Amino acid sequence: MPTVAVFNQKGGVAKTTTAVNLAALWARRGHRTLLVDMDAQGNATAAFGIAPRPLKGVYDLLVEAATVEEVIRTSCMDNLWILPSTPNLSGLDVALSGVLEPQLVLRRALESPSADAEYVVIDCPPTLGLPSVNALVAAGELVIPTFCYRHAQDGLHATWANVRRMARRINPVLRINGVLLISPDSNEVSRRTADIIRAEFGDKVYQTFIPGDNLIPLAEESDMPLVLLHPDAPAAKAYEKALGEIEQRIYNASRSSLRNVESTAEDEAKELVTPSSWLSMIEEPGQR
Ligand SMILES: Nc1ncnc2c1ncn2[C@@H]1O[C@H](COP(=O)(O)OP(=O)(O)OP(=O)(O)O)[C@@H](O)[C@H]1O
Numbered sequence: 001m002p003t004v005a006v007f008n009q010k011g012g013v014a015k016t017t018t019a020v021n022l023a024a025l026w027a028r029r030g031h032r033t034l035l036v037d038m039d040a041q042g043n044a045t046a047a048f049g050i051a052p053r054p055l056k057g058v059y060d061l062l063v064e065a066a067t068v069e070e071v072i073r074t075s076c077m078d079n080l081w082i083l084p085s086t087p088n089l090s091g092l093d094v095a096l097s098g099v100l101e102p103q104l105v106l107r108r109a110l111e112s113p114s115a116d117a118e119y120v121v122i123d124c125p126p127t128l129g130l131p132s133v134n135a136l137v138a139a140g141e142l143v144i145p146t147f148c149y150r151h152a153q154d155g156l157h158a159t160w161a162n163v164r165r166m167a168r169r170i171n172p173v174l175r176i177n178g179v180l181l182i183s184p185d186s187n188e189v190s191r192r193t194a195d196i197i198r199a200e201f202g203d204k205v206y207q208t209f210i211p212g213d214n215l216i217p218l219a220e221e222s223d224m225p226l227v228l229l230h231p232d233a234p235a236a237k238a239y240e241k242a243l244g245e246i247e248q249r250i251y252n253a254s255r256s257s258l259r260n261v262e263s264t265a266e267d268e269a270k271e272l273v274t275p276s277s278w279l280s281m282i283e284e285p286g287q288r
């Protein structure tokens with residue numbers, strides 16, 4: 001079961017748009033897919049029209065106040081289930097402050113047979129607090145979407161550095177599947193920024209980029225992912241191509257890890273990492 005976290009510590013760079021469209025595409029292809037909304041803003045939950053906001057969400061699951069069966073919701077699509085967010089998720093750090101190994105609670109919850117899925121997609125908030133840390137520990141693959149703007153580029157650097165530093169201790173099997181470029185405006189600045197990011201991050205950047213598409217905000221208003229509402233829109237087609245690249249990388253990586261069993265890495269993953277130790281690994285956007 002590939003578990004794909006969609007994370008960038010920069011806000012507003014299409015994390016949720018990417019997570020909900022990837023999840024919808026996998027579900028549309030007939031794969032049993034679970035979308036986990038780890039952001040207290042609940043945008044991924046709303047993207048599938050789960051409203052009014054559910055009483056119980058992933059927070060209750062993580063603090064052991066509810067089971068997966070009590071929290072999981074069906075969606076407007078066949079094959080797509082959602083672990084929805086509720087606003088109290090923003091208090092997860094405090095709620096789990098006395099808990100041993102608080103970074104492992106999502107990974108353990110997803111081991112429940114009721115959360116079994118062929119693909120798990122986790123939408124993260126724009127911070128490296130406990131919800132994102134749990135997502136990065138539960139995931140095997142990381143997709144980093146970024147807008148092609150200068151400030152987004154700084155956020156990408158910080159995210160890249162922090163994820164690599166944290167992953168070594170918290171989840172050594174986490175792989176940065178790729179960086180997904182999104183160009184909401186097709187102008188000279190965004191083209192230049194895309195070139196700089198490609199030059200710096202090389203083949204970690206997907207060939208496919210997501211163009212600006214005004215149908216994306218319109219789809220949000222309709223509580224439906226773009227790929228469902230307007231499957232022929234340019235951005236929807238681009239998400240389909242990006243999904244192909246993501247799948248190919250998952251496949252390539254699973255073949256190479258079969259050849260190279262990472263037992264040392266697995267042992268390191270079991271090391272206890274305390275909140276203070278992961279916080280000390282975090283850089284703010286702009287720091288290099
Ligand atoms: N390809 C696109 N073209 C035009 N607008 C887009 C595109 N992708 C995303 N957007 C818009 O950008 C805004 C931010 O997108 P989104 O909510 O997915 O970002 P986010 O990274 O999840 O934000 P946050 O950090 O707050 O969780 C939304 O208004 C969305 O409609």
Ligand SMILES: [Mg+2]
Nearest residue numbers: 015016039043
């Ligand atoms: Mg979001």
